[in-house]
Amino acid sequence: METNLLKSLSNYVTPELISQASSALGESETGISSAMSSAIPTLLSGLLTNANDTNVIDGIIGLANSKDFDASSVLSSLPSLLSDSGNKSAIAAGSGMLNMLFGNKQSGLFDLLGSTSGVKKSSVSRLMMMAAPMILGYIRKSGFSAGSLVKTLFSQKDDILKAAPTGLQALLGHGTKLKPEVKEKIKDIKRPVTPTPPPAKQKNKWILPFLIAVAALLIFYLLRNCEGEPETPVVRNNVPVVVEETKVDVIEPKVDLVDVTLPNGTTLNATANGLESQLTTWLANTDNVLDKNTWFDFDNLLFATASANLLPESENQLSNLVEILKAYPNVAIKIGGYTDNTGDPAANLKLSEDRAKSVVAEMVAKGIDSGRLSAEGYGQQHPVATNETEEGRAQNRRIAMRVTSK
Known part of the structure; x- marks a missing residue:
């Protein structure tokens, strides 16, 4: 079962x-x-x-x-x-x-x-x-x-x-x-099953064989008396049943990965059009100038619920960003934390700041000079989408970065 x-x-x-x-x-x-x-x-x-x-x-x-x-x-x-x-x-x-x-x-x-x-x-x-x-x-x-x-x-x-x-x-x-x-x-995997209790012992074991014998005699009698009559098709109960598979949507792969090559020859494996690709493209263009409005959103950072603790799934993108900073030794960046407008504004502001600082601390631990990094929490300020829908609130809960020197 x-x-x-x-x-x-x-x-x-x-x-x-x-x-x-x-x-x-x-x-x-x-x-x-x-x-x-x-x-x-x-x-x-x-x-x-x-x-x-x-x-x-x-x-x-x-x-x-x-x-x-x-x-x-x-x-x-x-x-x-x-x-x-x-x-x-x-x-x-x-x-x-x-x-x-x-x-x-x-x-x-x-x-x-x-x-x-x-x-x-x-x-x-x-x-x-x-x-x-x-x-x-x-x-x-x-x-x-x-x-x-x-x-x-x-x-x-x-x-x-x-x-x-x-x-x-x-x-x-x-x-x-x-x-x-x-x-x-x-296809061939057996599901875990729960034990099936053994059948109860039958006190009168002779009843089942007796009934089978009676049924056999009855069938024999009916068949003998039907000789010479037109044959009637027999409808059986064990006809195979074809069950149509429910039509449902297909979940497509979530991300495409690409190789990003840095000036020092290091190759990163990153999300197509993700933070790493956007940042390295921007840095490679010497015509780009520093400004306070050019931010790059992290797309592979995860925190524990209502916490500034980074989860292991964040490791790859943080390591990639560290490698980018090593390849561009004159670059300094600022990390910004943001939330949606759900909950207490003061608590949101603190959480966003703690998360931004957590990212900086992780990068320092990976070998980046703290003087090249800064962090600030903005709470529910600067939304990039409406807070009236879950999709919009999800976009507003983010960690981003901008280049402060290059």
Whole structure:
């Protein structure tokens, strides 16, 4: 019997867990229950949305199977994840999962779950930080591989999307059809199964053989008495059924990578038309002059939720920028941090400044003289898009840089 993801994961959301979360977050038990009922299918929907991205799915499996991640401990003490003092490795894994699945859509996602469940956005964030490690723990406990996880998700796709909150499809862009290469990869994989209990012992074992014998005699009698009559076609119940595959949109690859060659001969692997390409093209043109309006947006930086802590996925772009500065030793830059207009302006300003300083600190650690770097946070100032839509808010939450000397 196939593992039912929604049912199995919902079993961990016990009345005791709801009560403890309600006390810890200052929310009603009804609201917490509603939020958790949305959080599980939301995370599973995030996995479905990224099913064609092998880097994401492999990354999720990697988080679940990390030597620092104790699945048994996590699943047995979920309420401890509701505060920063809880299981730090589990919280970090949960944060990594949320960033892999939802990236810069997390703020809009928390808004959506908060409005549908009636709990504060900050409470939704903490609940998702608990639900994500819970799912990682279940993935590890169940022995899922990347292929078997994708196969199981797609076999239960309709149920998952039906359980997801209204509006999630528009936010995440559901409509995933497995690419041919992914289908081929998972074709022969057996899904994890739950044990099937042995059949109950039959007290009267003679009944079944007796009934079979009676049925055989009856069939023989009917056939003998039908001799000479026109033959009637027999309709059988085991006719093969052809099931049409649901037509859904294909998720295209997220980025194209190109080689960027620097004046000193160093070659970088970077996103096409990303920060590295734009910056090196600008620096190579000696006619370009310094001004305060020419900014270049980072396109591969990730931070932990509501934190200035850079995630490992940011390593490649930061290293590339360091190499660019080494190739242009006279260049100095300024890092700017920005947020959308959601939340407290003062808190947004501080977060944007902390994140900009975090980028500078990482580059100094990689060997760049601190005198060539500066940082400033602008909070919700200088939006580049409307804050009325999630897409616009996502564009406004950014880290950018400009050249201050060359």
